[in-house]
Each structure stands twice: as structure tokens, then as C-alpha cells.
Amino acid sequence: MCVFRIDGRACDELRPLAIETDYLTHPLSSVFISCGNTRVLTAASCEEKVPSWMKNQKVPGGWVTCEYGMLPSATSERCRREASAGKQSGRTVEIQRLIGRSLRMAVDLEKLGERTIYLDCDVINADGGTRCASISGAALALAIGCKRLFPVEENPFRELVAAVSVGIIDGTAMLDLCYEEDSRAEVDMNVVMTESGKLVEVQGTAEGAPFSRAKLNELIDLAEYGLKQIFARQREILENIR
């Protein structure tokens, strides 16, 4: 039993998950995902060329890249606008590299052809777990985008991916941390998986004290349990969209 979560959830309970597709009028596809109060607008845009480094190195196929941002008013204290600061923060850079790597696993880049798909993940409102929500949302936007780009030809999309955060608070493993939980977690872990249950990325970080192998395994079990529910929602939407 787990009476102490600040929002009354059980330790293995996800926050309410809401997904709205095609919220935007311009891009190839867009997914507005809410995990509790964390709301991220993700969008896929396609450009019919590849980055210059691919051209120069003659790498065949296409590319998938990600950019992550946060509205200044998305956080509890207004955060500085990166565009006016003149650079992305280290945190932003680290997050968008993680998202990019994870999403590239979902696609066969060679079959994608000479294209770049941009995945923009913009946090409209933040309450912990923004990088995981970004991955789960952008993966769906990417899947929808590929469906639209390849109605007839072989679709380069391989498999859905999704992500969830898990952590240890006062010695107990918990699923899908909100901001307040995240900021006092002893261990914080982000797990990215494929729909077929394989690991794409595992990033576990001791925040207060190092952790044992047993705890690592407990956390990944918990993440897997939550991710199954997210995959079910992604799958349902993907099947029904044109």
C-alpha cells in the first residue's frame, strides 16, 4: 500500500494520460500529450533533404532529429527564454539528444529515403517527466507522420517507443513522478522501451545516494508495467487515424 503519494495515486499508478492528435494546422502530424499537469505539444515536420554531414559522409537514407523547448511560463518559477538568452541550456541539450536517439530507433532510416523528419517537443506546462512525455508523444507523431508519408510504399516505421520515469522516494519505488516527487527522489530513472518490450535507453541517476542492483531491477519492472498502458493508448490512436 502506498498512502503517501501527494496526489493520492498508488505507487504503480500512472497519472491521467490524455492524447490529442492534429492539434496544429500546419505540420505533417502533431500530438498533444498530457500526463497529469505535464503537457507537451509534439509535432513532426518533413523536409526533403538530409543534413549536410550525411551528404558529406555519403550516409545513405534519411534522418530523424528532435528539438526540445519549454515555454518560459511552463514552470513554477518563470524560466528564462532560451531564444533571448542566446543558447539552449545544458539540460535542454541533454534532453533533446536523448529524445532524438530514442526516436531514431523507431524508424529504418535507410528506408526513409533522402528526408529529414523534425520532431519538435514543446513543453506547454511542466510538472515532471517532460522528457518521457515528449518521447511518448513524438513517437506517436512520428508513426502518424510515416503513415501519411508512405501510404503505398513500404513504411519505414518499425515500432512504437514510449518512455516513463520511475524513482525511489523514501525507499519506495514509484511510477511516473510528478515534479514535487521528482525533486525529492533518491533515485531517478527514465526508461525508454519498444512496444515489443525491449529496452531502447535506460538512464538511472542517483540523486541523493547510490543504489543497489536490486533497486535497479525493481524500477525497470515498474516502468515496464506503466509503459504497457501507454503503448495501448498509442496503438489505439494509431490504428484509427488516417
Add this chain to the structure above:
Amino acid sequence: MCVFRIDGRACDELRPLAIETDYLTHPLSSVFISCGNTRVLTAASCEEKVPSWMKNQKVPGGWVTCEYGMLPSATSERCRREASAGKQSGRTVEIQRLIGRSLRMAVDLEKLGERTIYLDCDVINADGGTRCASISGAALALAIGCKRLFPVEENPFRELVAAVSVGIIDGTAMLDLCYEEDSRAEVDMNVVMTESGKLVEVQGTAEGAPFSRAKLNELIDLAEYGLKQIFARQREILENIR
């Protein structure tokens, strides 16, 4: 009569206007404004200090400042993320200076006390008129924010302001241009007014050919007509919010 507007509107007709307040969980106040497909999320945040230049020059009172941004996926072709480009574009800078000037007219800065109010205007979806929607939305966010900051003390908020674009297309004056209209307008004008009908800012630009004094007057008349409707909506919301 005006049969030719691409969305079937009359020449003196505003696009559908929708306003949602407190869409965000963290800032002092937020207003999500939609003018047709142009959707801008505006938010007011308050910091209990003033910019260093005010301190150094011993200017009494507080400050109101604005930052404007556009999600990369908000436009018909994905636009480059300014945070990763490392600087704000000239267009962004010009727009946020206009918004800031306009909003400072709505407040008695001296009565505001040693505070800075940040108004963030983030374009979620763009279809022309984003700077005007930003002003109309941010003015309401500012009014609501002041109401909350000064429940008892004298409120430094003076008067609502709002903005609308007008333009001349094929020789005809039209109200509240959408993107496609804007990009083929001969003259493009943004008019910022106070609720009491005075001008705060007038920016008229010949895009294709210079224009006469008569056209200038016709355009401002049209703007005034539209602005009255926007003020009515702002006013209604402001009266009913806590």
C-alpha cells in the same frame, strides 16, 4: 459587398475570437487567445525586482516587459527554433518591442511598485495577426494579474488595450487579415488602441505601393470598428474573473 475573402468573411468581419483564461498552472495569470487559426498563449509572471538599468538610473516604480516567440511547428513551413539558432530574429525583436511598448501604456508603472511583470506571448499556431492577438491576449493577462496582485491596494492597471490588423487588398480595406491575405496585401497596418478609443500605436506599412491619407483614415476606422468587439470580450471576462 465583399464576396472574395478566402474564408467567406465580410470585409469588416473579425475572425472567430476565443479566449480561455488560466490555461497554465504556474504563472500569475494566463490567457489563451484564438483569432481564427491564430492561437497565442500569453502569460503574466511577476518578479519582485526591477531591471538593473532602472536600479542604476533610480527610476521609481516597476516595469512591464514582453517576450514573443513562435513554436517551430506553428507556421506553414517549419520555422527555425530561435533557441537553437542562438538568437531571436529581427522580426521577433521588432514584434516584442511593439508589444512591450503597448502594454506599458496600460499600467501606471510608478504605482506598480518595485516589480517586473513579464508577459510571454507564445504563438502555438500561426495564421496572420500574431502580434495583434498577442497584444489583445497579454493585455487581458496583465489586467487579471494586476487584479490578483492588488486585491486591496490601489490597482496600477489603467485601461485595457487591444490590437487588430487591417490592410488593403486589391484596393479594398479589410479587417483582421489571415496569413494568405496578409501576404498579398498592398498595405498592412497594425492599430493598438485603448478601451476608451485613443491610439496607442499605429504602424502602417506600404508593402506593394505607397498609400494615400484617405486610405490611412479608412483603415483606422475599420480597425476601430473591430477593436470595439474585442474590448467587449476582454471586458466581460475581466469582470467575471477572480
Add this chain to the structure above:
Amino acid sequence: MCVFRIDGRACDELRPLAIETDYLTHPLSSVFISCGNTRVLTAASCEEKVPSWMKNQKVPGGWVTCEYGMLPSATSERCRREASAGKQSGRTVEIQRLIGRSLRMAVDLEKLGERTIYLDCDVINADGGTRCASISGAALALAIGCKRLFPVEENPFRELVAAVSVGIIDGTAMLDLCYEEDSRAEVDMNVVMTESGKLVEVQGTAEGAPFSRAKLNELIDLAEYGLKQIFARQREILENIR
């Protein structure tokens, strides 16, 4: 009557206007313009290629662009050198966009051919109205430059443009404000016109209090009156130059 102007001028009187051409040895043409103590060195340089965005979008014809700067020692308190600060200020960006837009109206870009004309406006000494002096000077430099570039072929230069500032101080409309007047004006307006009397750009800003339609019209009348004198001087020089 208007006894109170700090330099003894009448309310509808321009500052002494001096124009020197070909002050510089290298560029296509240069115009050193003085409006009272405001002195701006403008120069036109021509490059036989167009910006990459024009190439990519296959826009036919050429381009006219403007850059504005201020010597650090031009202002009453030394201003920071933008080159060492690493970026142009918002004010600079806003001004050079205005100048560029205004000057492009003076030329038929398509007839210009695959060329870019750079108009550099550098403020050597500042006493208010630098953007207007820049426009009036650069328009003449552009006219002279076109005359030299197209001695035989059809000249793409359409019409002279010029600009002047007007404002309201203590309720009275005044022409061609100097710095001290500008900094205490209630309303500040820049009017850009063509020689044939049409409007190119109108930017009116309430600095202290919003203003009425009547005041707007009074200010534009005053600007027109001053601009006629500036056009006479530009015209005379242009006729006599090789």
C-alpha cells in the same frame, strides 16, 4: 506662435539641413546628411548577387537591404559598441528593418536584376531623429547609385522617399524633434513618404498617454509640410550629380 522650443525654432520648422555627397572614396555613392546636430553617413554598395533565400525561393530580380549603426561616441553618454557586445540591440534591429522596408519601396526590385544594394547608415553624431535622417540620406544615396549603375539601361529607381519625425510636446505638435524634445514627447511619430506625397510608413507611438485621431492627422499634416522641403533638397542634388 511657439516661443518655447529649446533651440528657438518655430513648431513647424526643420532643423538646418546639410547634405554632402561622395564623402567616401570607395562605395558606389555616399551621402553625409546633417539635420541639426544629427549627422548620419549613408552609403550604397552594390554586390552582383542576391541573398541565398532569394536564390532558394527563386524570387526574380534583386534586393535592397539596410544596416544601421551608431558610433559609441555619437550619444550623450557613450553607448556600448555592438560589435564588442556581440549583437545588435533591439532598437538597432527595429530601426534597420524600418529603413530597409522604406528604401525597397523606392526601387523596382525586379528591374534591378540579380544584384544586392547595401545601404549602410552610420550615425556619427546623434541628436534625435537618426532613423529619419538615415532614410532621407540613404534614399538619395540609392538614387545616385542607381543613376550610376544604369546610365543607359532603364533605371529601376522609382521615386525618392524621405522621412521626418513629428511629435506632441506639452500638447503641441512639433516638427523634426531634437533629442531633448524627443525624450519628453507625449507622442512620437515617424512618417516616411514618397516625393509624390504618398505614405510609405507611418509609425506613431504614444510615449506618455494615448492620442486622438485628430492629433494623428495634425501630426501627419506637419510631417508632410517638412518633407516637401527635404524632397526639394534631395531633388536638387540628384539633378546635378553625375
Add this chain to the structure above:
Amino acid sequence: MCVFRIDGRACDELRPLAIETDYLTHPLSSVFISCGNTRVLTAASCEEKVPSWMKNQKVPGGWVTCEYGMLPSATSERCRREASAGKQSGRTVEIQRLIGRSLRMAVDLEKLGERTIYLDCDVINADGGTRCASISGAALALAIGCKRLFPVEENPFRELVAAVSVGIIDGTAMLDLCYEEDSRAEVDMNVVMTESGKLVEVQGTAEGAPFSRAKLNELIDLAEYGLKQIFARQREILENIR
């Protein structure tokens, strides 16, 4: 058996490890660590003040921070100098954040007092595993530095940390990958541990295909095996240094 490693090592064999202390004349302590051809010069410097964000937020104690760099001539193709490029690459930012987090776990920041310890990790020659070598070297530099800073008072240094990379190549788990192995690994993992055997950070990334839970465990076992040998070397040096 494992005949196929390009340098003839067994799958569970570390590269030759060499550690030289106090290579530099100026900083508090320095450790020049070589793991095969990967050579990283790490140094600890102490400043008697804390970052401004700590001051502002009144966080008690001190701070440990890390900067990572690579000489342009350290890599097989010369890499661009970040100082002349004007920014650190995303890869650099991601790495130095990982190192910083890991090293902060080694110290009781509150007991450190109002000090910042900078850990500079500069890659002189690169052949894979530079972030892990940086952590193992910098942890020792930090331990030595603390010993020198706190000869009498209670030493805030808690415990040694070290890192090693592991990966899966052609289905086989291997320890301490060199560059050529790293670039064709299916899974790449960095494991940071404490001397007492607890996890500080686990970062596993699928490079070519997602991986199973079983593989994850096999990799961490292998990392633990290698890390014990690194801890033995660090410990021996630390005991003998003044």
C-alpha cells in the same frame, strides 16, 4: 573464448590502465589517466566561493562542477575547436553533465563549505571511453584534492567513484570498448559505481537494435568486474599520496 577483439584482449579484459598524479604544476591536484590509447588529463581547482544560483537560493555548503573538452588533434579526424566554433557541442554538454553529477555523489557538499571545486577533464588522445576515463581520473583528483584541503578538519570526501563502458558487439558483451568497437556496438552502456559497489549512474543506449533485460544484467555484471580493478588502482594511489 573471445578471439575476435581487435586488440587481442579477452571480452572481460580492461585496456592497460596507467595513472600519473600531479602532472601539472598549478592546480590543487591532477591525474593523468590512460586507458589504452585514451588519455585524459583531469585536474581539480578550488575557488573559495559558490555559484551565484547557490547564493541566491541560500543553499548551504559548496559545489563540485565539471568541464570536459577534447583537443582538436585528439581524434582520428581533427575535430573542430569548440572555443573557435563559439560553443560546446551537444555531445560535450551531455558528457560534462554526466561527469559533474557522478562526482557530486562522491562528496558531502554541505561539509565542503563555501567552496567550488572545478574538475577539468581534457582529452589529450581519444580512443573510446573518454567519459568513463574522465570520471575515474577526476574522482581520484577530487579525492586527492580533498585530502589536501582538509588535512585536519573532517574530510567531506565520501567514497571513490569510477566508470567503465561496456557494450554488445555481434551479440557478445565486452568490457571497456575502444573506439572501433564502440562505433560498431549494438548496445553501449556507461556504468558509474561507488567503491562499495552501489550504482551512481547507469546509461544504456541501443545503438542498432533494442536490447533485453537479460543483456542489461549481463552488461552490468561485466562492468562491476572491471570497476573492481579500477578501484584497486585508485585506492593504492590515494593511500600513498600526500
Add this chain to the structure above:
Amino acid sequence: MCVFRIDGRACDELRPLAIETDYLTHPLSSVFISCGNTRVLTAASCEEKVPSWMKNQKVPGGWVTCEYGMLPSATSERCRREASAGKQSGRTVEIQRLIGRSLRMAVDLEKLGERTIYLDCDVINADGGTRCASISGAALALAIGCKRLFPVEENPFRELVAAVSVGIIDGTAMLDLCYEEDSRAEVDMNVVMTESGKLVEVQGTAEGAPFSRAKLNELIDLAEYGLKQIFARQREILENIR
């Protein structure tokens, strides 16, 4: 005899030298210096504080610093505006460091008191020797500025400095090179001296082929000869100015 100089000068002849003082209305002092077609506007501004590094290191006295810039239209091909490029070029940085060092030799910084004097050197028109003209002009601006700042107290200004370029072209030593000469010189040297005939800075650079000690001495002799004439002009102006 020396019939071959492109402008008909003798090898040991300076270009026409013109100096205008107080060309600008705002700064403490300004000197507009012309050496042939090279025209540099130099200005001295005084701020009643010292740079933060002086404060932190508790260096007593004041500081003299220099900034150098070139108008984009000053050169034969328009050069890129550094403010819009976002950084000063290496050439600019190198030049302004040379000017700053040279000018600091002219003043007793300790007697200057807690002040910073900024010397802005802006090249209006360039035809070789801009750094030397900057030094000769700025030194005079500094001397005049000090005279004004210290009408009664002991003047911290020590001695005038001036600079001239010399070079070897087709084996012959020449004084005060213009741009065309400079660009085909085998050796290029800038000599900064004090009025009393001592060296402040000598920078000799082989452009095409290394040079002998004999040539070095011949060049410095020639520079000394030219500098005497410049000092005479500076001195005359300085004696007569208030």
C-alpha cells in the same frame, strides 16, 4: 630618388596630415585625423569607475581602454558589419589591443584615479595605416581629455605617443604606406614612439620574405623621421586647445 610611389611621394614623405578637434558634440574630446585618404574619428569618453577585474584585484588607480571599428563602407570592397556578424574579427581584436597598450603608456594610470577612459577609434575611410592613424589621433584626444579632466590637479598625462607604418617594397624602405603599397610590401612594420624619442611598440612582420637586421634598423630610422613631423602637429594643437 624615388619616382615609383603610386601617389608621387618621395620614399620618406608622409601623406598629407589633417587633424580636426572636437568634431563630435558629446564626448570629452574628439580628434578626426586624416592621413591621406585614411580618415579615423577618435574620441575619448570618461566613466567614473574602473573595470571589475581591477576592483576584484584591488589594482589602484584607473584604466585606459580602446575599441577599434571600421565602417562597412570604409573599404574598397564593403566589409561585413561586425555588429551584425556578432563578433569582432581577429584583425580588429589584434589592432585594438595594440592601440590600448600604446595609449596606456601615455598616462600614469595610478594618478588617473578611479576612472576609465574609453578611446573609440572608428575608421570612416580606409587607405592603409588605420591602426597608426588611430594611435596618433587617440593619443591627442587623450591628451586633450586629460587637460580638461585635470585643469587644476596634477595631470596624469605623461607624454604624447604617435605611430606610423613603414615597409619595404621592391627592396626599398618607404614611409607611411597607403593600401596599395601595403598590400604588396615585403615587410610591414608599425612603430609607436613617445615624443621624447623612445619606443613604445615595434611590430615588424615579414609578409613575403624574412628580413635582415640592417633592414630593421633602416625602417625604424625612417619611422622616427616621420614621427617627428606628427609630434610637431599634435604638439601645436595641444598647446592651443582649451
Add this chain to the structure above:
Amino acid sequence: MCVFRIDGRACDELRPLAIETDYLTHPLSSVFISCGNTRVLTAASCEEKVPSWMKNQKVPGGWVTCEYGMLPSATSERCRREASAGKQSGRTVEIQRLIGRSLRMAVDLEKLGERTIYLDCDVINADGGTRCASISGAALALAIGCKRLFPVEENPFRELVAAVSVGIIDGTAMLDLCYEEDSRAEVDMNVVMTESGKLVEVQGTAEGAPFSRAKLNELIDLAEYGLKQIFARQREILENIR
């Protein structure tokens, strides 16, 4: 006699000179040079293309360029990392321009063919004279690199160059200043020569007081004496390397 040098050297004595070649595994050639405690790692890398400005201006042949950097922990007080500061300091820019100019004199650029040789000079430990050590080391790396690039074809390498610092301390001329000497020198001079005894660059700077022609000559004599010893070492290594 010269009893007062802080390290016991005679006034005309170089610091111990050590040179290690091919310290790095990747670049074309590398030279790790130590002059006392000043240790600089220099490396030559070759790219089979030329800078775009050479292409555009159709300059025939190749290019030699230099980049200089300092590890943050190389100095007595940790210096800020330029990559994280986002720009190279003025000092760095000035130094790398000097090194680049000097090294280009050592090579016949036209015979080099369409290649760029990068010379990276990274200061690992600093104790004065880092720019001179960089030149002496990089010249040797360049010579070795050319020998390897042109085993059969005519070698574009012309002649070795080397550099040494000299200065005046308490009125006495001294060779090869260490940091402590350098920081209290009245005059500081860097002399770059060719093996055949000609001058490549002379940079003499008065730090405390201007200096006479006699002192200038004495300093260059002293530099020549020291440089002969450095050339002997470079020559010996170059003869014996493959």
C-alpha cells in the same frame, strides 16, 4: 654576471628544452615541446581542401593556419574555458594570428597544393613564453608533416622557424623569460627568426616604460643567441625522423 634570476639561470641561458615527437596517435605529426615548465602540445593535421575565401578569390595553392588554446588548469589561477565562455579571448586571437603568420613563412603555399594544414597549439602547462614555444614546436611539426606528405614530390617546406622571448628586467636584458620574470619585465619582446638568421616577426612592447634603440638591438642580439640553440635541436630531430 647575473646572480638574481629566480631559477638561478644566467641572463643569456635558455630554460631546459625538451621535445617529444609523435606523442599523439591520430594527427599527421605532433611535437610536445617543453621550455622549463611551459609545455605545449602542437600537432599538424592536413585536410585536402582550402578555405572558402581562397576558393572565392581564386588564390592558387594551399593554406597553413593555426589555433591556440590553453587548458583551464594550465595557469596559476584556473583560467576560464573559452569553449564554455563562448569565445576566444583577445589574447588568444592575437597569439594565434602571430603563430599563423610566422608558420606560413616556413612554407611555399603555392607548392603545397590544394591543402590546408592546421597547426593546433595547446598549452598543457604554462610558465611564460607559451607563444614562442608554440611557434618553435609547431614549426617542427609542420616540417615533419611536410616530409611525410611529400616523400617524393618537391617538398614545399622552406626553412625552419623558431621563436624566443627576451625582456628587460631591472634594466638588464634576459633570455627566455619565465612567468614571474615576464610579469615584472619593463620591456617584453618576441622574436621569430628563420634558421638562416633572418627576421620573421619582431614584437617589442614597453610594459612599464618606453625603451631606447640601443636596448632594442641588445634584445635582438640576445634572442639570436638563444634561437641558434633551438634551431640545433629542431634540426637534429628533423634529420632523424621518418
